[in-house]
Amino acid sequence: MAGYCFADRENGEVLVLALLPEFENRGIGRQLLQEVVSLTRDSGHTRLFLACSADPHSRSYGFYRHLGWKATGEIDEAGDEILALS
DSSP, X not given: OOEEEEEXXXXXXXXXXXXXXXXXXXXXXXXXXXXXXXXXXXXXXXXXXXXXXXXXXXXXXXXXXXXXXXXXXXXXTTSOEEEEXX
16 A cells, blocks of 8 residues: 545545655655545535645645645644645
8 A cells, every 4th residue: 555545524624645655756645635535525525624734844735735725724723724625
């Protein structure tokens, strides 16, 4: 297994996207996320969201933004920024 991704179908939150480092930069993370986005939208959600590091130096910061996720201005209890995909 190279990685996994899953979301909460009840509220539309993407909870985890994890990929082994040796499989990065091959489009696998993007594919996993796209599949979860499709499944979550099929469950009736029009707005999806996730928590992401607010540190511009973190890998996830640029990854999600590059794929169209937008900052909402919200910060969760762990200090992570909430991003949304409409």
